[in-house]
Each structure stands twice: as structure tokens, then as C-alpha cells.
Amino acid sequence: MNFSPDTVNSMKDLARLRTSVKESVELALNQQIQMEMVSSSKYLAMAGWCDRNGFDHSAGFFYKQSEEERKHAMKFFHYLCDQGATAYSPEIPAIGQEFDSLRSVFEGALEQEISVTDSINRIISICRRENDYATEELLKWYVREQMEEEYIARRCLELIDQIPADQVYYLDKKLASVTYDGNVFE
Amino acid sequence: MTGNVPVTYQEVFRTERGVVYQCDVSNRLILEFWDTHTQFSARDFAQFRRMVETVDIRQMALSTDAADDVEILALPRSERCYVLTLCEIVHLRELLNGAKLMLELNAMLRECGCSLTE
Ligand SMILES: [Fe+2]
């Protein structure tokens, strides 16, 4: 390699002067922005399906979820901008609009939340590798959020199993009222 | 290619085909490749490197389509572009990745408060 120790040592770190976020973290967070926006889009499709199939309360639940996911994306977006890094408005691929049943809608929701949790955990390990404690701190908020989201999706699936199939209106109402207030970290 | 290098230019990495300098006065990275001379901000430099990295050279090598003989890369914030053959892409990658490594080394040294000279 062609470099003299003097040169490297006295040289500014231009990337660091611009931003505290390393390239690998910036890349991962932009991918996460995309993932949150995809979640938002999927939940909107779920809301639409519930709405046109008479599950009004579940529809309301998914409309709200859709907005939440957009907020998750925006939180990362603003974080990157505030740190001097670059946030990209993501491309959202086409997603499915049809579902077989109310159960499959909630199964889809749980699967989406699990993949988001996995992704958040992967980014934390990148932060640790890069000694990026600020971003890790931000991600801790998402870790808690994911505990909540997974809990709610699982609880909804339980209710679908527990409530008799002929009590559709009751089930729909019940699903939309599921909350998680027992987070051990709060 | 390296006729008169300004005194503020510090060499980051050099190959047979080109060289990357950093200028601490203008906060710019300078890429000299073949007979071209391009100045980048740190951000644009990283973006350009990623562009070069993501060129599908397999496709370029296998395709018989004339359009795949060269890759056109628009330079960030500029009207100019590079029109590169497969071979040039490979050389440019080597240069940019070498420069990236050196810049990362510099960042690591600063981060841990180490100095090579002390
Ligand atoms: Fe989310």
C-alpha cells in the first residue's frame, strides 16, 4: 500500500466532520426506513380488506397501525437528517391486497412484526460493531415497541382461536381493543 | 496525470491507473483517473463509490448487446459523466476501494486517539 504514516495521521476525517453516522449504519437505517414504510403499506392493505369485509373495528386497528409504521419510518428519517447523514425516501414495492380470512390477516401482521424485530436486532449488532452508541440508544426505543407489537399480534391470534366463529361482531370488537400495558421495561 | 499536484493535496491511495487525494483546505476528495480530474465532497465520493460498486460487471462481460460494452456513470452534482469499459470499472473499483480503506484507517486512528507517528 502506498501511504506514509504522516499523511494519514494529519489528515482530516471528512466523513466524520459531516456526520456521526457511519456508512454501514446509514445504509442499515435507510433499509429500515423502507421496511417500516412497507409495513405501513401492508397494514393499509389489511385495513382496506377488513373495511370492505365488514370488520370495522379491525379496520380501525390496522388504519392506526399503518400510521404508526409511518411514524416509525419518520423517526429514523429525522434522526439521519439531524445527524448530518442522508435519508432516502424509499421505494415501496407492490403488496398483496387480498387475504383468505381475518385469521390470515393477523398471521400476516405477526410475521411482519417478527421480521421487523429481527431487523432491528441486526442493526443493533451493526451499531455495536461500529461503536455507535447514539444510534443504539435510539434503537432501544424500537426494541420495546417491537415487544408490544408482537404481543398484540399474538394476543389477537389467540382471541381468534378462543372466540367461537359465529360471534364475528364480538370478535372484531375484541381484536381492536387489545393493548399491551404490561411492558416490564416501562 | 500527476504533473502539478497542489501542496494542499494529500495522497490517499494510488494505483497504476489513478490516484485519490484529499484536500483539507477545501474539504474535498480528488479523483484522478486516466486523464480525468474530479472533486467530490466526502458524501458524494461515498455515493460515487457505491455506484461503481453496484455496476453489474458480470452482465457487461456476458452480454453481446453493444449497450452493455460500456457503463455510463453520472457524477454527483455535475453535468459530466464517466463512460467506462468493463476493464476501467475494475480499475476504478480497485482505486476507490483502496481509498475507502485508507480513509477508514484514518477514521479509526482518530477515533481511538492513536497516532502512527508517536
Ligand atoms: Fe414499526
Ligand SMILES: [Fe+2]
Ligand atoms: Fe410494527
